[in-house]
Amino acid sequence: MIETLAANETLLVFLYALATALATGLGALPFLFVRNVSDRFVAYSHAIAAGLMLGASFGLVSEGTVHGRLETLGGALLGVLFILGTQRFLAGYDEEELMFGAVRGESARRMMLMMIVMTVHSFSEGVAVGVSFGGGVTLAAVITIAIAVHNVPEGIAITAVLRPRGVSVPRCAGWSVVSSLPQPLMAVPAFLFVEAFRPALPWGLGFAAGAMIFMVLVELLPEAFLEGRRAPVAMVATLTLVGMMLFQRML
Amino acid sequence: MSSLDPILIVLLYASLAALAAALGVVPHAVAGRLPLPVLGWSNALASGLMLGVAYSLFAVEFSAGLFGGAAGALLGVLFVRLVHAGTGTTDLDLNQLDELDPAYGYQVVLVNTLHSAYEGVAIGVAMLVSLSFGISMAAALAIHNIPEAMILTAIVAGRGVSLSHAAALAVATNVSQVLLAIVTFAVVGALPVLLPWVVGFAVGALIYLTLAELLPESYREAGHTSIALVTLIAMGIVVALGGGAPIQ
Numbered sequence: 001m002i003e004t005l006a007a008n009e010t011l012l013v014f015l016y017a018l019a020t021a022l023a024t025g026l027g028a029l030p031f032l033f034v035r036n037v038s039d040r041f042v043a044y045s046h047a048i049a050a051g052l053m054l055g056a057s058f059g060l061v062s063e064g065t066v067h068g069r070l071e072t073l074g075g076a077l078l079g080v081l082f083i084l085g086t087q088r089f090l091a092g093y094d095e096e097e098l099m100f101g102a103v104r105g106e107s108a109r110r111m112m113l114m115m116i117v118m119t120v121h122s123f124s125e126g127v128a129v130g131v132s133f134g135g136g137v138t139l140a141a142v143i144t145i146a147i148a149v150h151n152v153p154e155g156i157a158i159t160a161v162l163r164p165r166g167v168s169v170p171r172c173a174g175w176s177v178v179s180s181l182p183q184p185l186m187a188v189p190a191f192l193f194v195e196a197f198r199p200a201l202p203w204g205l206g207f208a209a210g211a212m213i214f215m216v217l218v219e220l221l222p223e224a225f226l227e228g229r230r231a232p233v234a235m236v237a238t239l240t241l242v243g244m245m246l247f248q249r250m251l
Numbered sequence: 252m253s254s255l256d257p258i259l260i261v262l263l264y265a266s267l268a269a270l271a272a273a274l275g276v277v278p279h280a281v282a283g284r285l286p287l288p289v290l291g292w293s294n295a296l297a298s299g300l301m302l303g304v305a306y307s308l309f310a311v312e313f314s315a316g317l318f319g320g321a322a323g324a325l326l327g328v329l330f331v332r333l334v335h336a337g338t339g340t341t342d343l344d345l346n347q348l349d350e351l352d353p354a355y356g357y358q359v360v361l362v363n364t365l366h367s368a369y370e371g372v373a374i375g376v377a378m379l380v381s382l383s384f385g386i387s388m389a390a391a392l393a394i395h396n397i398p399e400a401m402i403l404t405a406i407v408a409g410r411g412v413s414l415s416h417a418a419a420l421a422v423a424t425n426v427s428q429v430l431l432a433i434v435t436f437a438v439v440g441a442l443p444v445l446l447p448w449v450v451g452f453a454v455g456a457l458i459y460l461t462l463a464e465l466l467p468e469s470y471r472e473a474g475h476t477s478i479a480l481v482t483l484i485a486m487g488i489v490v491a492l493g494g495g496a497p498i499q
Binding site (some may be wrong): 032054058061062065068072073076077080084087189210213214217218219221222225229230231233234235237238239241242243246249250 | 302306309317320321324325328332335336342348407452454455458459462463464466467470475476478479480482483486487490491
């Protein structure tokens with residue numbers, strides 16, 4: 001009896017976490033209303049992605065420091081090193097060999113990096129979900145809704161990078177969901193072995209924040225400044241960041 | 252310490268942060284004219300410290316008042332945007348070392364003075380939150396003032412200004428920081444209802460000016476990877492200094 005209950009609870013955690021992953025796909029929907037892809041659209045969508053990711057990282061760091069300040073900083077360092085390693089790995093390929101859908105070369109490299117950053121950061125979020133369910137599944141529905149809503153901006157960030165390079169909106173939604181699939185996968189072991197996973201939490205949160213901030217600084221902001229004027233780009237990024245901070249605090 | 256009037260404590264730390272700007276001439280005194288990438292990295296260091304400071308304020312911001320904080324941030328962004336447009340300092344590059352136009356000279360001094368003013372607001376509100384938070388904020392901004400002064404020195408030294416005068420100028424542009432720190436501390440201390448608004452204002456203003464004025468030019472002075480790394484390390488320094496600690 002108790003075993004079936006535990007198995008059911010585990011299934012429940014998996015299903016809840018899967019639902020939050022599917023919610024990421026909703027982030028692609030606003031892009032249905034944008035018809036033509038101009039230089040300015042590229043600049044502003046990169047600025048939006050930058051604001052969302054910086055805001056999300058601020059939230060991750062402030063949660064991480066509650067569990068351990070140095071561990072969070074250590075995790076951030078590992079996150080940066082991971083992205084540097086991935087960049088080096090991708091640079092090892094011939095520009096023309098790299099393909100993302102029908103896109104080749106430099107654009108394909110940036111799209112892949114974005115997908116890798118967002119997918120890897122979902123592992124840490126999956127752990128956070130599992131650990132927070134560890135207290136019991138009573139609050140599961142509330143936590144699930146909160147995380148599902150919080151995933152939508154991540155879908156927006158991914159679509160903001162893929163869409164200007166010609167990926168269709170349904171495919172952007174698909175890639176967004178893919179980037180969040182590690183959440184249900186990591187939530188289950190984290191839920192079952194809460195005590196073992198808890199110490200890893202600040203490292204994971206720091207890792208996710210470090211990787212995302214680095215991606216923003218090394219790829220998204222320079223691209224946005226290249227395609228658009230500084231003042232409006234900065235305005236869009238800052239307001240998105242403030243909106244994201246407000247959004248996280250309201251959940 | 253407790254015998255000191257709180258406003259004198261704010262004066263003391265804000266002044267120390269402003270005086271730190273004088274250290275910005277040291278690299279020039281030691282190494283002569285600095286190469287462009289070094290200025291880019293100084294800029295990135297200044298940017299990262301600024302973003303870190305904004306992050307620390309964010310950690311307090313919304314616990315004090317959600318909508319006041321957000322509305323204050325919006326006001327901060329708009330204020331910086333309008334003031335910099337009104338004073339002709341929008342899109343001003345701080346890397347025109349050979350530009351000798353008098354207009355460029357005063358704009359550079361003006362923009363430095365404006366930046367310092369917003370930083371002063373940050374010190375003032377941080378001191379209201381708690382003394383230790385205020386001190387860590389003043390420390391982060393003191394470090395920030397050094398690379399900022401390095402860039403200012405590079406520009407004015409190109410115009411034949413001596414290093415001692417450049418040091419004085421760097422400190423002088425930061426006097427607005429001391430003034431705004433004290434005014435913010437006194438006014439918000441008397442009207443605590445303003446706290447979330449002013450914290451939000453500082454967050455919005457600091458993030459906007461970092462993204463609009465500090466980072467874009469640094470990308471043109473050094474490689475993207477090195478700029479991103481220096482910025483992140485600087486943000487890490489602020490977090491390590493205790494920024495973003497939960498407020499008791």
